[in-house]
Every structure is written in C-alpha cells, then in structure tokens.
Amino acid sequence: MRIAIAGANGRMGRMLIEAVLGAHDLTLAVALDHAGSPAIGRDAGEPIGRTTGVLITDQLDALAGADVLIDFTRPEGTLEHITACVRHNVKLVIGTTGFDASGKAAIKAASQHIGIVFAPNMSVGVNVTFKLLEVAARILQETYDVEVFEAHHKLKVDAPSGTALGMGEAIARTWGKELDDIAVFDRHGVTGEREAGKIGFSVVRGGDIVGEHTAYFCGPGERIEITHRSASRVNYAAGSLRAARFLGEHSNGQFDMQDVLGLK
Template identity: 75%
Template sequence: MRIAISGADGRMGRMLIEAVLNSPDLELTVALDRAGAPGVGQDAGSFLGRDTGVLITDDVEQLAQADCLIDFTRPEGTLAHLAACVRHGTKCVIGTTGFDDKGKQAIQAASQKIAIVFAPNMSVGVNATLKLLDMAARLLNEGYDVEVFEAHHRNKVDAPSGTALAMGDTVASAWGKKLDDIADWARHGVTGPRETGRIGFSVVRGGDMVGEHTAYFCGTGERIEITHRSNSRATYAQGSLRAARYLARKDFGLFDMQDVLST
C-alpha cells in the first residue's frame, strides 16, 4: 500500500514516516509539508540517516501517487489535503483535531467519494479506554459527578483535546444526552454549587507532555478514575497504520477507530 504523510518534518510526521519505513507491507511514496517549511526539498528519511528517494514537497497534487494519506496537521491544512485526495481518489486517515462544524461537514461530504478514517485519537489504548468509559457511564448514571481532565504539550493549539471531547461525548451518549447541552467548558469566579448531570472539563498545557486524559466519576465517599497516559507518539503512529490497512478494503465511507478495531 502506497502511503503519503503530511506534516512530514514535524514530530508526528517523522514518527509516521519511521513507522511506514519499518512496515514491509507499506511503501512511503509522498511526504508533504507546508510551503516554506525548512524540510521541503530534503529526503523524508534524512532525520533517520536514511535515503528513501522521497523528497518532502509542498505540492498536494503529488497525492496522486499514494493510495492513502495519513494527516496529523491542522484543520485548514487537512481540508486542503482532503480536497486533493478527493481529486485523485486517495484514501485518508485523519488524526487532526480542532475542526469546526463546517470542517466536519466537509469531511462527511468527502467520505461519499473516498474512504476516510476520522478519529480524535488513533491510539488503540485510548479507544479501549472509550469502551471502558461507556460501560462505566451506564453503570454510574446516578449519584456521580463526571469531570474530564487532559494535559498536553505547550504547542497544542486546540482545547479541550479531541480525545477529551470524545471522552465527554461517550459519557453524554451513554446518558442519552448531547455533550454540548451538558458540558461546562470553564469555571471562573463564584460559580455556585456544582449542577447535577453536567460534565466538567479542565485543561493543562505545558512542556513536552505527549498526552494524558482522565475521566473522574465522583460519588459520595468514593471516586473512580479512568486514565490513559501516552508516553510516546509511537502508539498514534501504529494505530494510524492499522487504520490505513483497514481502508485498503473500503471504496468510500466515513469510519472511526472503533470500526478499525472491530475487524
């Protein structure tokens, strides 16, 4: 399977490139980065001391040479790449977060023409955590206050993280609610007693933390915590490759990691 990687000179892009190069069933054929990025024109494997013959480019039309793009960039970049994928019939794995409603609608529309895996977190462990959360939320649907905490590196631009939102949405769905109707995104000043049935969010940004997420179920005399901690981006890379392999059997449609892991 021919793979394209966007954000090729970034931390996640390099992790993905290394994972593809170490996978005998995958071939790196395209490495994309933004115009003016320092890595453009360099070999995609130079950071590993390897000569891959694939030069980092800012030409999105090169996606015609790939069967699947893996994209962990920013919403505006991902949507531009997605449009090129539609033009060339290239499948897409999207791990980018921070999309607004219009962006999500564009992904949905593109999925009518190409196969897409779109997930806020490609980690197999995170998606197992979401399964556990669904179970806990159904059992602890009365007498427990739910709070979602997340922490990431200082360069992450969206908050709460896509994974934190997925955790909140999992709990809300288990309760038969919409997250936007019961979420408390911030607290400041005299807020009064906590309202029952709400889901609170808190965020930390600092240093080089890869990612930490905890859902708290706080009851009378006890507290249940469901936590996932990432120590390396390698887990996201391996999950992304699993998603790309899943798409090899799909012609079009919108899928998530729960679909990928169910096969």
Template identity: 70%
Template sequence: MRIAIAGASGRMGQMLIEAVLDASDLKLTAALVRAGSPAVGQDAGAFLGRDTGVRITDDLKALAQAECLIDFTRPEGTLAHLKACTEYGVKCVIGTTGFDTQGKQAIHAASQKIAIVFAPNMSVGVNVTFKLLEVAARLLNSGYDAEVFEAHHRNKVDAPSGTALAMGQAVAHAWNENLDDIADWARHGHTGVRQTGRIGFSVVRGGDIIGDHTVYFCGTGERIEITHRASSRATYAQGSLRAARYLARKQHGLFDMQDVLAI
C-alpha cells in the same frame, strides 16, 4: 500499500514516516509539508540517516502517487489535503483535531467519494478506554459527578483536546444526553454549587506532555478514575497504520477507530 504523510517535518510526521518505513506491507511514496517550508527538497528519511528516495514537497500533486494519506496537521491544512485526495482518489486517515462544524461537514462530504478514517485519537488504548467509559457511565448514571481532565504539550493549539471531547461524548451518550447541553467548559469566580448531571472539563498545557486523559466519576465516599497516558507518539503512529490497512478494503465511507478495531 502506497502511503503519503502530511506534516512530514513535524514530530508526529517523522514518527509516521519511521513507522511506514519499518512496515513490510507499506511503502512511503509522498511526504508533504506546508508551502515554503525549509524542509522542501530534503529526503523524507534524512532525520533517520536513511535515503528513501522520497523528497519532501509542498506540491499536493504528489498525492497522486499514493493510495492513502495519513494527516496529523491542522484543520486548514487537512481540508486542503482532503480536497486533493478527493480529486486523486486517495484514501485518508485523519488524526487532526480542532475542526469546526463546517470542517466536519467537509470531511463527511468527501467520504461520499473516498474512504476516510477520522478519529480524535488513533491510539488503540485510548479507543479501548472509550468503551470502558461507556460501560462505566451507564452503571454510574446516578449519584456520580463526571469530570474530564486532559494535559498536553505547550504547542497544542486546541482545547479541550479532541480525545477529551470524545471521552465527554462517550459519557454523555451513555446518559442519553447531548454533550453540548451538559458540558461545563470552564469555571471561574463564584460558580455556585455543582449542578447534577453536568460534565466538567479542565485543561493543562505545558512542556512536552504527549497526552494524559482522566475521567473522574465522583460519588459519595468514593471516586472512580479511568485514565490513559501516552508515553510515546509511536502509539498514534501504529494505530494510524492499522487504520490505513483497514481502508485498503474500503472504496468510500466515513469510519473511526472503533470500526478499525471492531469494538
């Protein structure tokens, strides 16, 4: 399968490039960066000391050489890439977070023409955690307060993380609620006592934290914690490759990692 990588000069992009180069059933055919990036013209494998023959480019026409794009960039970049993917008939794995409603609608519209896996987190372990949260929330739907904590590196620009939001949504869904109706995004000053049935969020940004997520179910006399900690971006890369392979059998449609893993 011919793969294109967006954000090729970034940490996640380089991790994805390395994973594709090491996969016997995948071939790197395009590496994209933002317009004017100093990485343009470099070999995509230069950071590994490898000559791949694929030059990093900011020309979206390079997508025509690929069957699937893997994109972990930013919403504005991803949407531009998605438009080109639709034009060239290229499938898309989207790990970018922070989309607004209009952006999500654009992804949904594109899925009518191409196959897309769109997920807040490509990690297999995180997606298993989502399922554990659904089970726990159904059983702990009375007498327990739910809180979502997440921590990421200082350069992450959206908060709460897409994964934290998805964890909150898993709990809210199990409670037959809409997350936006019961979420407490911040607390400051005299907040009063905690309201029953709400889901609180707290965020840390600092250093080089790859990604920590914990959901607390706090009851009387006990506390249950369901935690996922990422120690390497390799887990996201490997999950993304699984998603790309899944799309090989799809012509169009919008899927997530729950579909990929058949959870």
C-alpha cells in the same frame, strides 16, 4: 499499500515516516509539508537518519501516487488535503483535531467519495479507554459527577484536546445526550454548586507532555478514575497504520477507530 504523510517534517510526521518504513506491507510514496517549509526538497527520511528516495514536497498533486494519506496537521491544512484526496481518489486517515462544525461537515461530505478514518485519537489504548468509559457511564448513570482532565505539551494549539472531547462524547452518548448540551468548559468566580448531569473539563499545557487524560466519576463515598497516559507518539503511529490498512477494504464512507478495532 502506498502511503502519503502530511506534515512530514513535524514530530508526528517523522514518527509516521519511521513507522511506515518499518512496515513490511506499506511503502512510503509521498511526503508533504507546507509551502515555505525548510524541509521542502529534502529526503523524507533525513531527520531519522534514513534515505528513502522520497523528497518532501508542497505539491498536493503528488498525492496521485498514493493510496492513503495520513494527516496529523492543522484543520485548515487538512481541509486542503481533503480536496486533493477526493480529486485523486486517495483515502484518508485524519488525526488532526480542532475542527469546527463546517470542517466536520466537509469531512462527512468527502466520505461519500473516499474512505476516511477520522478519530480524536488514533491510539489503540485510548480507544479501549473510550469503551471502558461507555461501560462506566452505562452502569453509574448520571448519579455520579463526571470530570475530564487532560494535559499536553505547551505547543498544542487547541483545547480541550480532541481526545478529551472524545471521552466526553462517549459518556454523553451513553447517557443519550449531546455533549454540547452538558459540557462545562469555563469555571471562574462564584459559579454556584455543581449542576448534576454536567461534564466538566479542565486543561494543563506545559513542557513536553505527550498526552494524559483522566475521566473522574465522583459519587457518594467513592471516586473512580479511568486514565490513559502516553509516553511516546509511537502508539498514535501504530494506530494510524492499522487505520490505513482498514481502509484497504473500504472504498468510501466515514469511520473511526472504534470501527477499525471492531469495538462497536
């Protein structure tokens, strides 16, 4: 399978390139970066001390040489990539977060033509955590107060993280609710007592934290905490490759990592 990597000169892009080079069944075919990047024209493996023969480019028509694009960039960049993927019939693994409703609608529309795995987090462990949250939410119901905490590095531009929102969505869905109707993102001043059935979110940004997420189920006399901590981005890369392989069996349609891992 021929793999293209978007954001090839970024931290996640480099990790993905290294993972693809280490996979016996995948080939690095295309490396993309934004126009004006100092990496344009350089070998994609240079930052990790490898020679790949694949030069980083900002030309999206290069995607014609790939089967699957893996994209962990920004929403505006990913939306441009989606158009090019549909044009060249290239499947897509989207790890980008921060899409608004129109962006999500564009992904859904594109999935009528190409296979897309779109998930708030590509980590296998995080997706197992989502499943555990569904079990806890089903058993504890709304008699327990739920709070979601997340921490990331200081360069992350969206908040709460896509993973934190995914945790909230897993719980809300189990309760038969829409997250938008029960989420609380802002607490300041005299807020009054906590309203039952709501899900609160809190965020830390600082240093080089890769990612930490905890869901608290707070009940009478006890508290249950379900936590996932990332020590490295390697788990995101490994999950992304599993998603790419999954798309080998799907010509079109929108999927998430729960589909990839058979957790539904």
